[in-house]
Amino acid sequence: MKDKVTEIFYLVDEFCKEFDLAKEGHVLTEDNGKKTRKRKFKMSDSEVITILILFHLGQFRNLKHFYINYIQKHMTDDFPQTVSYNRFTELQQKVLIPMTVFLQVSCLGECTGISFIDSTPLRVCHIKRERQNKVFKELAQKGKCSMGWFYGFKLHLVINDKGEILDFLFTHGNVDDRTPLKDKNFHDKIFGKLIADKGYISKTLFDNLFIDGIHLITKIKKNMKNSLMHIHDKVLLTKRAIIETVNDELKNICQIEHTRHRSFGNFLSNLIAGLVAYHYLPKKPSLNLDIIDEDRITKVA
Numbered sequence: 352m353k354d355k356v357t358e359i360f361y362l363v364d365e366f367c368k369e370f371d372l373a374k375e376g377h378v379l380t381e382d383n384g385k386k387t388r389k390r391k392f393k394m395s396d397s398e399v400i401t402i403l404i405l406f407h408l409g410q411f412r413n414l415k416h417f418y419i420n421y422i423q424k425h426m427t428d429d430f431p432q433t434v435s436y437n438r439f440t441e442l443q444q445k446v447l448i449p450m451t452v453f454l455q456v457s458c459l460g461e462c463t464g465i466s467f468i469d470s471t472p473l474r475v476c477h478i479k480r481e482r483q484n485k486v487f488k489e490l491a492q493k494g495k496c497s498m499g500w501f502y503g504f505k506l507h508l509v510i511n512d513k514g515e516i517l518d519f520l521f522t523h524g525n526v527d528d529r530t531p532l533k534d535k536n537f538h539d540k541i542f543g544k545l546i547a548d549k550g551y552i553s554k555t556l557f558d559n560l561f562i563d564g565i566h567l568i569t570k571i572k573k574n575m576k577n578s579l580m581h582i583h584d585k586v587l588l589t590k591r592a593i594i595e596t597v598n599d600e601l602k603n604i605c606q607i608e609h610t611r612h613r614s615f616g617n618f619l620s621n622l623i624a625g626l627v628a629y630h631y632l633p634k635k636p637s638l639n640l641d642i643i644d645e646d647r648i649t650k651v652a
Contacts, residue, residue: 356429359404359631364397366457370449392442393432399442400450400627402430403620407605407628414621444616450623458630460515464543465587465640467594468509468551470528471601472496473608473622475503486612494524506607506622507531509541510594514635517541519626521619529553532560541565544584546591596636597629605629 402422411417415436423433434442475491476484481502484491491503507520507528517540520531528550531537538545544566557567568584602608607625612618629635 355408355631356401356405356426360397360401360429362457363400363404363453364395366453367395367397367400367449370452393434394430394439394442396442396446396449398430399439399446400453400624402439403443403446403450403624404628404631407607407625408631412606412609413611440617443620444614447616447620447623450620450627454623454627454630458516458627459540460511460513460517462517462541462543463511463513465512465638466509466517466541466543466545467511467591468507468532468545468547469591469594469598470496470505470507470550471598472498472501472524473504473506474501474610475612475618476610478502486614487618490615492523492525494526506601507537508594508597509538509545510597512593512638512640514593514597514637516597516626516629521622529556532556535563538563538565544568544587546587548591590638593636593638600632600636601625601629604632 402418405422406414406417409417409421411421418433418436418439422430427433433439472494475487478493478500481491481493484502487503493500493502494505495501501524503524505522505524505526505528507522509517509519511517518537520537522531532551533556538560542564545560546568549570549572551567552569552572560567568580568588570588605625605628607622609621612621
């Protein structure tokens with residue numbers, strides 16, 4: 352654990368130094384010519400980001416309990432100058448932008464030619480309490496997934512066959528799963544085959560992606576006319592559960608979803624920190640594409 356903390360802090364701290372140098376002279380201020388004090392914070396951005404990542408990597412389910420009873424008591428050698436928890440939640444929102452850039456620059460995988468896409472709901476409260484929720488009023492939306500109705504947002508994920516996240520997009524809960532793929536910026540890192548579920552069926556979308564060098568592969572609905580499919584594509588469709596496993600680990604291990612948020616900013620920082628923490632998991636779900644079971648192919652065919 353000690354080596355893991357040191358490794359994560361070193362990578363985050365090196366990035367924060369480069370980020371601070373890059374943003375100098377590009378940040379707008381509202382000082383109107385007045386002198387402003389530039390006092391250093393008691394805790395650096397790299398320390399705050401590291402603590403957030405460690406929380407999502409651990410077995411704790413409450414950030415306040417983790418910070419007060421673990422960080423401030425058992426990790427004083429690693430974080431000698433900690434602030435109060437209320438102050439830490441303020442710093443948590445402050446590091447949202449550098450942590451998001453760190454995720455984009457250092458924590459995303461590379462496309463291997465075989466990718467999987469899916470969306471997962473991020474519930475902010477029970478569907479029956481949607482009208483009572485004040486934190487996400489006019490922000491969250493009611494949507495429907497395979498598990499029924501929910502109130503919150505959607506996380507759209509694209510992963511490779513190694514279980515690494517290639518790209519992600521955060522939308523309202525009522526956004527169609529196919530909408531993000533219509534934006535070229537979302538799939539500009541993808542090439543080859545893209546495996547999805549029936550919710551992504553669209554002839555127009557298939558044609559547009561095919562022009563961009565992406566072959567969208569989905570199962571067909573009962574009322575659709577069957578078409579020929581390569582045997583290897585059928586095998587890849589049976590492996591689509593890998594992205595369901597990734598979504599499960601993001602929610603149950605990295606805790607990107609819970610209903611205890613008190614601000615939209617902390618909701619976003621919790622989501623980003625969870626995605627960063629997933630990158631540092633010791634083992635990710637993956638496919639061994641070098642070994643294909645001939646009996647499995649025969650059954651699928």
